[in-house]
Amino acid sequence: MNYPKGIKTNSTDNYIKFDNRGMGLESDINLTNQYYVDKEIAYIYKKPTPIQVTKVDYKNNSIIIKEAFFKEPSTTDYNGLYKGMYIDFEAKETTSKTSFPLSNIHKHQIIHIKHIIDNGGIGFLIVRFTSLNRDYILMGKDLIKFLDNNDRKSIPLEYFEEKGFIIQLSYTPRLDYLKVIDKIIGGIYGKEKEKSC
Amino acid sequence: MNYPKGIKTNSTDNYIKFDNRGMGLESDINLTNQYYVDKEIAYIYKKPTPIQVTKVDYKNNSIIIKEAFFKEPSTTDYNGLYKGMYIDFEAKETTSKTSFPLSNIHKHQIIHIKHIIDNGGIGFLIVRFTSLNRDYILMGKDLIKFLDNNDRKSIPLEYFEEKGFIIQLSYTPRLDYLKVIDKIIGGIYGKEKEKSC
Numbered sequence: 001m002n003y004p005k006g007i008k009t010n011s012t013d014n015y016i017k018f019d020n021r022g023m024g025l026e027s028d029i030n031l032t033n034q035y036y037v038d039k040e041i042a043y044i045y046k047k048p049t050p051i052q053v054t055k056v057d058y059k060n061n062s063i064i065i066k067e068a069f070f071k072e073p074s075t076t077d078y079n080g081l082y083k084g085m086y087i088d089f090e091a092k093e094t095t096s097k098t099s100f101p102l103s104n105i106h107k108h109q110i111i112h113i114k115h116i117i118d119n120g121g122i123g124f125l126i127v128r129f130t131s132l133n134r135d136y137i138l139m140g141k142d143l144i145k146f147l148d149n150n151d152r153k154s155i156p157l158e159y160f161e162e163k164g165f166i167i168q169l170s171y172t173p174r175l176d177y178l179k180v181i182d183k184i185i186g187g188i189y190g191k192e193k194e195k196s197c
Numbered sequence: 198m199n200y201p202k203g204i205k206t207n208s209t210d211n212y213i214k215f216d217n218r219g220m221g222l223e224s225d226i227n228l229t230n231q232y233y234v235d236k237e238i239a240y241i242y243k244k245p246t247p248i249q250v251t252k253v254d255y256k257n258n259s260i261i262i263k264e265a266f267f268k269e270p271s272t273t274d275y276n277g278l279y280k281g282m283y284i285d286f287e288a289k290e291t292t293s294k295t296s297f298p299l300s301n302i303h304k305h306q307i308i309h310i311k312h313i314i315d316n317g318g319i320g321f322l323i324v325r326f327t328s329l330n331r332d333y334i335l336m337g338k339d340l341i342k343f344l345d346n347n348d349r350k351s352i353p354l355e356y357f358e359e360k361g362f363i364i365q366l367s368y369t370p371r372l373d374y375l376k377v378i379d380k381i382i383g384g385i386y387g388k389e390k391e392k393s394c
Binding site: 037040042043045047048049050051053062063064065066067068069070071074075079080081082083084085086112115116118119120121 | 237240242244247260278280281312313316318
């Protein structure tokens with residue numbers, strides 16, 4: 001979930017602290033997506049944060065929202081197109097060195113990822129283990145396989161090591177996750193193409 | 198753009214009036230999308246309304262947004278997957294009997310549709326002429342062709358009659374727009390398949 005960053009509050013804290021907001025990762029992804037657009041490689045964009053508006057006001061012909069709430073997200077953060085393929089993912093950071101807490105992912109987001117896969121899209125997670133300086137892609141099917149076979153409240157690092165794919169940080173683009181996706185689906189799509197033609 | 202409906206305001210009007218909010222059309226599309234999911238035909242969903250949050254407050258460990266503004270949308274309302282293809286569209290109503298006002302579509306939405314097409318997706322408009330009881334699909338390429346060749350502030354009905362495709366209303370689903378899309382791309386994709394295999 002992506003709350004706006006650095007919002008001043010009326011509380012004693014100057015800035016709200018959210019768990020796993022992942023702004024570092026988010027910033028890397030946004031820069032990378034801009035690179036993809038500039039180089040005409042792909043078009044992947046961030047969806048707006050879902051907000052429930054409950055009270056509005058009119059002022060000089062413009063509408064001001066006076067009361068609203070962040071809603072639990074029912075989809076993922078990012079989606080778009082790469083070589084004609086539907087790409088969809090959620091990006092999360094964790095400070096844990098040993099596992100990724102599943103409280104980071106909402107039930108509706110899992111259902112969303114299932115829908116994406118069932119309808120021929122490519123759905124995955126990007127998880128940054130900040131303490132390890134490591135970014136993983138975990139494909140949707142492997143996420144769902146884990147959830148179907150475990151009652152654990154977190155996915156252990158070993159599962160990422162076994163099923164995940166590391167994204168190497170680079171200068172430009174910062175986080176070339178599509179290069180990794182390309183290798184993963186290259187295999188799958190290659191085989192499918194062989195069959196159909 | 199989809200503002201929340203029926204919000205009580207502090208103004209003398211009981212409810213805010215927005216131009217071309219298209220709730221009738223939106224409701225038809227939402228029902229249709231639910232039908233597509235239930236019948237495992239497609240997965241197409243509505244994106245959240247983009248909102249800029251400027252002030253929040255904390256109360257009992259939950260966050261209340263105290264000030265926010267509707268942002269100009271930079272993408273379209275709906276996107277998703279159909280038979281592995283990326284689907285993306287904007288839905289609008291007009292009361293005009295003769296043309297569709299282009300003030301309904303923002304510059305960034307046009308750029309978005311261009312990106313969708315350039316990257317192998319299927320982008321289009323669904324326009325309801327409420328006074329005529331007629332719903333048209335106008336494919337993204339025909340929308341852009343019109344904009345590239347005209348300085349007009351609206352697209353005349355004749356252009357929809359010439360380039361658009363009528364969606365017939367039915368009972369279930371209400372607005373089977375994918376049936377129409379299927380016919381349109383069936384031709385295109387059929388030809389491409391012929392070439393590549």
